Amino acid sequence: MSQTTPLPRPAAPSGRRELPEAPFLAAARGERPARTPVWFMRQAGRSLPEYRALREGVPMLDACFDPEMLAEITLQPVRRHGVDAAILYSDIVVPLKAAGVDIDIVPGTGPVVATPVRDLAAVKALPELEIDQVSKVADGVKLLVERLGGTPLIGFAGAPFTLASYLIEGGPSRNHEHTKALMHSEPALWHELAGRLADVALTFLRAQLDAGVDAVQLFDSWAGALSERDYREFVLPHSAKVLAGVAEYGVPRIHFGVGTGELLVAMRDAGADVVGVDWRIPLDEAVRRLGGRAIVQGNLDPALLHASWPVLEAEVRRIAEEGKAADGHIFNLGHGVLPGVDPDVLTRVVGLVHEL
16 A cells, blocks of 8 residues: 555454554554554563563473463563564564474574575475464464553564575575575576465464454565665565555554665565664655655664663654654664663663653
């Protein structure tokens, strides 16, 4: 849907809560809520002592498939900080793991694939995701819908490019050299892989939506490694398939990537209702690049949560002011909460944003 008009307020499907006054959903529709809504990427996680206590001895992916644990972890920052939305505790590789891909999250490294996917045989061997394989995640969503009260719940999935990068590289990569080489030298193989991963992401999001999430965010964490030309040719069609595939649910669709200042228009063209903006460009400049009409999310530099309060306060005020250039603004970080952040600082930021 075009960003020039607010999103309609659809009737809540069976099993979905009606939250017409929630500031997060109002801003995501392009309305002006009574206060600027705020939530933080990675707000549920290592910065919270209660999270570390709960997760002690439990591998991350195990926690992601435990309905009670994932629900409790998702609720922790809502209780502590008073944020305007909860983000489902999960990981972008959860649907790959559920489908049967040999992938794990290695502490200190990130997702690691046992056997990289770099040829047609490996692509064709990738399993499809069946919706019942993520039933435990859906069960966790249902628990959250019961427990969150009036706070919206955001579901999410990894975008095809980012999922493909992990599979091709075998893990995190600085340069994505194997991914780019395959993309350009074997475009048919690339599109076969990306298309399969779009199906995986779409199935995962539909499972969450059927269970009751109120919005979705598609993370293309590493898309900023691409030129706009390459993004439009190799990535946009597959992300568009995912975002179009959930349009019928009538919930806001957020699209976010890191280092994507040159891709903002293309990422909106993929079907985003809300464009996530990292910390590298001001929000008012992002709105200008988006043609002067946009709903945006962002974009405090996560590192500045370690700065003195006067410095941090000034940055929060600047971003809130720049966000007024948008049709709607959801305050967030320009990426995720860093592990060593003092949780009390996040709580204080939420209070300040709500006052502005």
